[in-house]
Amino acid sequence: MTSQTITRYRQKFETELFDRVIPFWLKHSPDEENGGFFNCLDRDGTVYDTRKHIWLQGRETWMFSKLYNDVGQKPEWLHMANLGAKFLREKTIQPDGRVYFSMTADGKPVYLQRKIFSECFYIMALAEYSRATKRPEFLAEARLELQKVWDWAFDWTKVGRPAYEGATPMRMLAVPMILLNLIEEVAGDEIAPYMPKIEDCISQMRLHIHEEVQTVFENVSPNGSLVDNPDGRLLNPGHAIEAGWFLQHWAQRLGRPDLQDIAIQMVRWSHDAGWDQEYGGLYYFLDADGYSPTALEWNMKLWWPHCEAMYAHLLNYSLTGEGEDLKRFEETTTYTFNHFPDPEFGEWYGYLDRYGNVTHRFKGGPYKGCFHVPRALWLCWKKLKAMEFPLE
Amino acid sequence: MTSQTITRYRQKFETELFDRVIPFWLKHSPDEENGGFFNCLDRDGTVYDTRKHIWLQGRETWMFSKLYNDVGQKPEWLHMANLGAKFLREKTIQPDGRVYFSMTADGKPVYLQRKIFSECFYIMALAEYSRATKRPEFLAEARLELQKVWDWAFDWTKVGRPAYEGATPMRMLAVPMILLNLIEEVAGDEIAPYMPKIEDCISQMRLHIHEEVQTVFENVSPNGSLVDNPDGRLLNPGHAIEAGWFLQHWAQRLGRPDLQDIAIQMVRWSHDAGWDQEYGGLYYFLDADGYSPTALEWNMKLWWPHCEAMYAHLLNYSLTGEGEDLKRFEETTTYTFNHFPDPEFGEWYGYLDRYGNVTHRFKGGPYKGCFHVPRALWLCWKKLKAMEFPLE
Numbered sequence: 001m002t003s004q005t006i007t008r009y010r011q012k013f014e015t016e017l018f019d020r021v022i023p024f025w026l027k028h029s030p031d032e033e034n035g036g037f038f039n040c041l042d043r044d045g046t047v048y049d050t051r052k053h054i055w056l057q058g059r060e061t062w063m064f065s066k067l068y069n070d071v072g073q074k075p076e077w078l079h080m081a082n083l084g085a086k087f088l089r090e091k092t093i094q095p096d097g098r099v100y101f102s103m104t105a106d107g108k109p110v111y112l113q114r115k116i117f118s119e120c121f122y123i124m125a126l127a128e129y130s131r132a133t134k135r136p137e138f139l140a141e142a143r144l145e146l147q148k149v150w151d152w153a154f155d156w157t158k159v160g161r162p163a164y165e166g167a168t169p170m171r172m173l174a175v176p177m178i179l180l181n182l183i184e185e186v187a188g189d190e191i192a193p194y195m196p197k198i199e200d201c202i203s204q205m206r207l208h209i210h211e212e213v214q215t216v217f218e219n220v221s222p223n224g225s226l227v228d229n230p231d232g233r234l235l236n237p238g239h240a241i242e243a244g245w246f247l248q249h250w251a252q253r254l255g256r257p258d259l260q261d262i263a264i265q266m267v268r269w270s271h272d273a274g275w276d277q278e279y280g281g282l283y284y285f286l287d288a289d290g291y292s293p294t295a296l297e298w299n300m301k302l303w304w305p306h307c308e309a310m311y312a313h314l315l316n317y318s319l320t321g322e323g324e325d326l327k328r329f330e331e332t333t334t335y336t337f338n339h340f341p342d343p344e345f346g347e348w349y350g351y352l353d354r355y356g357n358v359t360h361r362f363k364g365g366p367y368k369g370c371f372h373v374p375r376a377l378w379l380c381w382k383k384l385k386a387m388e389f390p391l392e
Numbered sequence: 393m394t395s396q397t398i399t400r401y402r403q404k405f406e407t408e409l410f411d412r413v414i415p416f417w418l419k420h421s422p423d424e425e426n427g428g429f430f431n432c433l434d435r436d437g438t439v440y441d442t443r444k445h446i447w448l449q450g451r452e453t454w455m456f457s458k459l460y461n462d463v464g465q466k467p468e469w470l471h472m473a474n475l476g477a478k479f480l481r482e483k484t485i486q487p488d489g490r491v492y493f494s495m496t497a498d499g500k501p502v503y504l505q506r507k508i509f510s511e512c513f514y515i516m517a518l519a520e521y522s523r524a525t526k527r528p529e530f531l532a533e534a535r536l537e538l539q540k541v542w543d544w545a546f547d548w549t550k551v552g553r554p555a556y557e558g559a560t561p562m563r564m565l566a567v568p569m570i571l572l573n574l575i576e577e578v579a580g581d582e583i584a585p586y587m588p589k590i591e592d593c594i595s596q597m598r599l600h601i602h603e604e605v606q607t608v609f610e611n612v613s614p615n616g617s618l619v620d621n622p623d624g625r626l627l628n629p630g631h632a633i634e635a636g637w638f639l640q641h642w643a644q645r646l647g648r649p650d651l652q653d654i655a656i657q658m659v660r661w662s663h664d665a666g667w668d669q670e671y672g673g674l675y676y677f678l679d680a681d682g683y684s685p686t687a688l689e690w691n692m693k694l695w696w697p698h699c700e701a702m703y704a705h706l707l708n709y710s711l712t713g714e715g716e717d718l719k720r721f722e723e724t725t726t727y728t729f730n731h732f733p734d735p736e737f738g739e740w741y742g743y744l745d746r747y748g749n750v751t752h753r754f755k756g757g758p759y760k761g762c763f764h765v766p767r768a769l770w771l772c773w774k775k776l777k778a779m780e781f782p783l784e
Contacts, residue, residue: 164500
């Protein structure tokens with residue numbers, strides 16, 4: 001990219017992030033009465049469901065803490081982080097460390113998943129919030145919770161999911177991936193005590209990366225071999241791309257060129273396999289052998305894989321300088337900005353059909369909140385700034 | 393309809409059922425080795441997942457038993473029923489009466505839902521199979537299992553689903569609806585002992601039918617009042633239409649004109665609310681207040697609502713003789729036959745996008761098997777025969 005192009009992109013991401021996305025959440029999401037955020041927000045910000053989804057409570061708390069720590073100490077950002085952290089700590093977590101999936105606005109439990117992800121976003125939130133408030137006890141809380149999640153992560157019977165005799169033993173990419181990201185968040189500069197866990201996660205993630213077929217599989221056998229059923233053949237290109245940049249961050253931090261190369265490749269393969277050559281955009285799911293995935297939404301184009309891909313390609317390009325990575329970045333960014341943003345009310349639509357038509361008008365729902373859009377815009381903006389002024 | 397039109401339709405349903413749909417399942421689904429059926433079948437019948445989904449094991453067993461009992465005593469139909477019943481009775485049911493959701497081909501458990509539907513299709517299968525084999529002990533088994541399901545049906549904590557403090561108490565249309573259908577299947581001519589249960593189900597179903605807004609709600613408060621969140625606003629037009637003909641069967645059987653009128657209306661309202669005026673076909677889900685439903689697949693066109701609608705409209709027309717019911721029947725049947733059948737390999741596709749393009753090439757999957765298509769074709773064919781030769 002020429003320096004002019006870099007500047008143009010930097011401005012594009014900056015404007016979108018600070019003028020159109022963050023203001024939407026600042027204006028419509030805070031629940032000043034109960035703490036936490038309304039996350040089910042219609043196109044114009046109207047609350048269409050007052051219930052709170054805890055993945056998104058944690059993620060929004062993390063996002064505003066991160067902006068406060070990394071971009072500038074705006075009181076309104078800290079206020080948002082305070083609201084989220086208060087609700088998270090007072091309402092969402094049980095004495096045993098399990099965190100609910102959804103609650104009423106005032107914090108009565110609605111549903112508890114037999115999964116570990118509410119807990120993961122709780123950890124992420126508290127770690128970053130601790131830095132925003134300079135209160136180390138929250139980081140200690142986050143680290144203690146990570147210890148529990150680590151214990152549960154590889155045996156979900158511990159969070160109440162039964163293991164039946166006929167179920168094929170499988171590893172999910174999601175687990176080592178989110179743990180790697182969490183360690184990045186909670187470790188701060190103190191990597192050393194986390195090194196065994198980091199290496200463990202990297203080894204486990206590599207079980208999913210099959211160089212012989214240039215494919216990242218969502219689910220594999222415990223030894224990494226392929227499982228010949230729809231679960232084993234499942235590809236989730238956006239997820240594999242996200243895993244790619246999580247791994248790349250560690251490759252850079254640990255100074256590991258072998259991992260750098262693998263992380264570059266997993267982003268490239270997953271993009272190329274997942275890109276719809278006819279209508280553009282990344283499919284949500286695919287089957288590695290070309291069968292129709294059984295999930296009804298497989299051919300939809302979701303906001304978050306595109307968010308992840310923009311940043312992953314930009315990160316690749318910043319490392320390789322290669323035209324093919326730039327091409328993927330530009331292709332993804334063009335599609336993304338042409339389809340997802342809503343210039344009228346701010347924030348982005350989340351769901352398009354295969355052809356790129358918006359299918360759901362809301363900006364926030366049970367799985368979409370203040371997270372992937374601002375995180376990707378912020379990461380790209382930071383990276384572009386670093387490319388713009390490489391000597392700083 | 394003129395008698396010529398009736399005959400033309402009768403032939404259309406007959407050919408589709410006996411020449412294109414049933415042969416597909418006869419050829420590709422039997423598992424002669426383990427009993428039961430392969431239900432994950434690709435477009436051409438190739439097994440793409442050998443696991444068995446028990447809803448569909450029960451439904452296919454019911455379907456072949458029903459054809460044997462109602463259409464003709466073909467040995468290959470009885471053989472299919474035998475295969476299914478053997479697998480169901482020997483593998484899928486636990487000592488406490490809970491029935492698995494999915495199993496390996498040889499009957500090792502893969503997953504148990506915290507719901508009651510596997511059990512319901514088990515009951516349906518055994519009741520009809522008992523008639524095919526003239527073995528009353530299977531009907532007794534089905535009736536005993538219905539007793540258990542009845543006990544669980546209105547309190548899902550009994551099947552392991554926790555009830556959290558903040559969860560809005562709600563009744564699901566699915567429950568009284570499937571119980572009504574099951575009673576129709578197991579009671580046979582012995583209705584009297586079931587009358588209290590039948591009246592209870594009818595009362596419960598009526599809680600979902602809101603005449604003041606001409607809408608059938610999928611979930612309502614225990615007293616029938618509306619719940620203002622996405623669950624409470626959820627419409628599932630195909631489901632409400634199916635509930636309509638279940639209720640109509642009882643209205644006819646009990647000779648209740650009040651119920652007949654309600655059942656007619658719920659089919660009409662749900663069709664008119666659910667029909668896509670722009671591209672045709674019935675939406676899968678809608679929100680009663682016009683918000684975007686949160687389910688990603690809401691605007692897709694699925695085979696089964698169209699199957700249910702064809703029969704429900706034909707049944708309405710046979711009772712009312714009104715042009716508006718005929719118009720709905722013809723509109724639905726034209727859309728259905730133009731989009732779902734696969735003349736090359738037989739059976740129907742299950743999933744279309746909003747515009748009517750096939751999104752999933754398989755004929756059988758975790759939720760689609762040998763059931764809605766042949767059941768609707770058989771019901772329509774029977775009804776058309778009755779209209780064709782009214783004096784018989």
